[in-house]
Amino acid sequence: AALREALAAPAARSAHRVYAVGHAHIDSAWLWPVRETVRKCARTFSNVLDLMDQDPDLVFACSSAQQYAWMKEFYPELFARIKERVAEGRFVPVGGMWVESDTNMPGGEALARQFVEGKRFFLDEFGVEPREVWLPDSFGYTAALPQIARAAGADAFLTQKLSWNEVNAFPHHTFTWEGIDGSRLFAHFPPVDTYNSTLSAAELAHTERNFMDKGRANTSLVPFGYGDGGGGPTREMMAAARRAASLEGSPTVRVAAPAEFFAAARAESGTPPVWSGELYMEGHRGTYTSQARTKRGNRTSERLLHEAELWAATAAVRTGAAYPEQALRRSWHTVLLQQFHDILPGSSIGWVHDQAEEEYRKVGERLEPLIDAAVRAATGPGEAGGEGSGAGLWANAAPFAIDGVPAHGVGPRRASDERVTLEETPEGLRVANGALVVEFDADGLVRSLRDLATGRETVPPGCRGGLLQVFGDTPRRFDAWDVDVEYRRFGEDLTKADTVEVVESDGARFVLRTARAFGASSVVQTFTVRAGEAALDIETSVDWHEKQRLLKLAFPVDVHTASARSEIQFGHVERPTHTNTSWDVARFETPAHRWVHVADAGQGVGVANDATYGHDISRHERPGGGTYSLVRQSLLRAPLFPDPEADQGTHVFRTSVVLGGVDAALRAGYRLNLPLRPAGGGPVEPLVRCDAPSVVVETVKLAEDGSGDVVVRLYEALGAPAEARLHTSFAAAPAVETDLLERPAAEPHAVTASADGTTTLALRPFQLVTLRLPRAA
């Protein structure tokens, strides 16, 4: 009664407006296994549905098609009730992705499929299509996301995770986010700085105080409800929302769906400021490296899915073989689930990672025979030759020709005309292969790597390449998540070798093997030089028994530059290597996909990997003047929490150091990740062939709708406008430009002509295009 007067005083007309959205952030696995998440979801959703029966104002937003799919499978009655509330617009599917995935590490096609599979589920089951990307908790956001989200029909983005930044406060809460290709999303970071608000007075006050875009905008979203099994929104929270609907001194609160918030925020924002490039999270930098086996499982499964779709589509078109749609979709769902933001990043308990690795093994078991069968169907009968046998054919799933085997085709391998020569010198060994000269010192480290075409030296004076370094790695908090920059003070170079031996030198290949022991661990490295290739391949086999240490593989590169390029989904980002601003300093460890590259005006060096995501690329004073670039791959960590056994045991990493431009790094990345597969029978002509070297055909598959149409996804990879002709080797009607869900594009821009088996395309830098090629009868 004493409060009646105060509670009756209305909010000022200019009060900050809060759209409160009922929510429950349920991690798909973390300190519990996936099977417990299924039960957590059932309990929380029951709670929510019950509260909805009692309170007609409750609106609940729920992301992740996977969580709905679990309800459909294991709790059909609950799912039926959810379906009713979805139809009313109160249980609101948001985000449109299969799970709230990590976005740094999933490959381009996989990140696209997060949306394709998520949206398909929401459309098939509920007839609704979320238009916003909902990733409140993922650890930083790739600069490829705006284009992928737009291509999936989304136009808005929400997170709050950058409020965790250790150093720099992000300057906006409502802004426009622009990706590498120029695609833009309307973006909002809830200034309440949590996705588990209780709508307390303190949180509402913080929302208003913290909002960075006052003057231009006055509206924010607050997700409220207990997450991770806590049950979601409560009666008390709904009462708090009512109390603050219009209350003097407080933001006004209205319980609503995210779409209502985005419409209102967009309407008041005019032309919001633009943030270009990635949304790097200053923290959790260890998640690019922790749990290396889970990461390898992801990379391998992405490869197998790529191969399976390519060869199954080829077999279907060439021979009428059945397309294994169900097996592919099941495998995608498994891989997409493991990309959840605590699984692929390596921040879950051991149980979760053991299970992820088991799931990846099953994906391999399902897809390997399927790939073999498809290749066999396409080539016709005949035994595969394989490595070492002079005969036989090879299937090349990469988008570039490898050793004369055509991209996406099957054919014979062509040997190089060059020879590898070996010479012993007073300093060690000198190996030449027609493209480069590499010199190893007595410890098996690279003391010189010279490009024969330009004569330029790649290793800076006094430096050694292929150097392993171990560091103390004891982050102040969040063991599996964080790498603190202080690790750099506790490093040790593993220079001394126990053995260095030449194991192969036959003119076609040179192989040097080194062995080193350190701590409780040991490592065997092989350095391979192939005839005619401007590349040094390194295989690093580690028997790892360290705790809280970080293992890096280092390549000092004699290149004076202020920036480096790292591959991301469908393109690459450029990041500074200097430390001018606090933003640059904070980016001391960064994610990359298959390659990174540094270059000056005259020379470039790429470093490709087969399952490593964590890198650091820095700039150092060079003996003799100037600066050089230090490129390092982060191979292994050994955090103690939440999995004290993380990363113990054996691991094999493949690295390729390649001389040349970004195009060379791009090719090296594909070559390393899509090795040739032995095949028998006869050659197979690729279904499609693209004549522009900068345009990469990433995916060839059959359409999701079962029509038998061929779908091709391609992108411009170097960051320059490109003209390309795509030739089709089967009877096809003119190409239709589509969105990621293979629906005709609202605004097709890329196709300029399509007839008689040739489609002409004009691509913007980094443009992603999906084409549907209907099969002619």
Ligand SMILES: [Zn+2]
């Ligand atoms: Zn989370």
